[in-house]
Amino acid sequence: MISLVLFCLWVVAANVIAMLPSRDQHWTAAYGLIAVGIPLLGYLTWQNGPVAGLIGLLAGMSVLRWPVIFLTRWLRARFGRGTGG
Secondary structure, eight states: OHHHHHHHHHHHHHHHHHHSOOTTTTHHHHHHHHHHHHHHHHHHHHHHOHHHHHHHHHHHHHHTHHHHHHHHHHHIIIIITTOOO
16 A cells, blocks of 8 residues: 555656756656656555556656657667668
């Protein structure tokens, strides 16, 4: 139960941070949210099970979508295309 409350507070904090002006397009805040969110996601999964963890992962990915987009672009460039043949 406490992990759900903490995760909801994380989502609210992420949305409040997104509304604030930033010179670096919120990348430093995103790094902090990721650093706090990963252990929180583990705690959420441990306390409530894998379904709640997957829902929390999807919610976190929707809040921090640009780091996920850049990660998938980097992975595709590194491993996806260009290795055919």
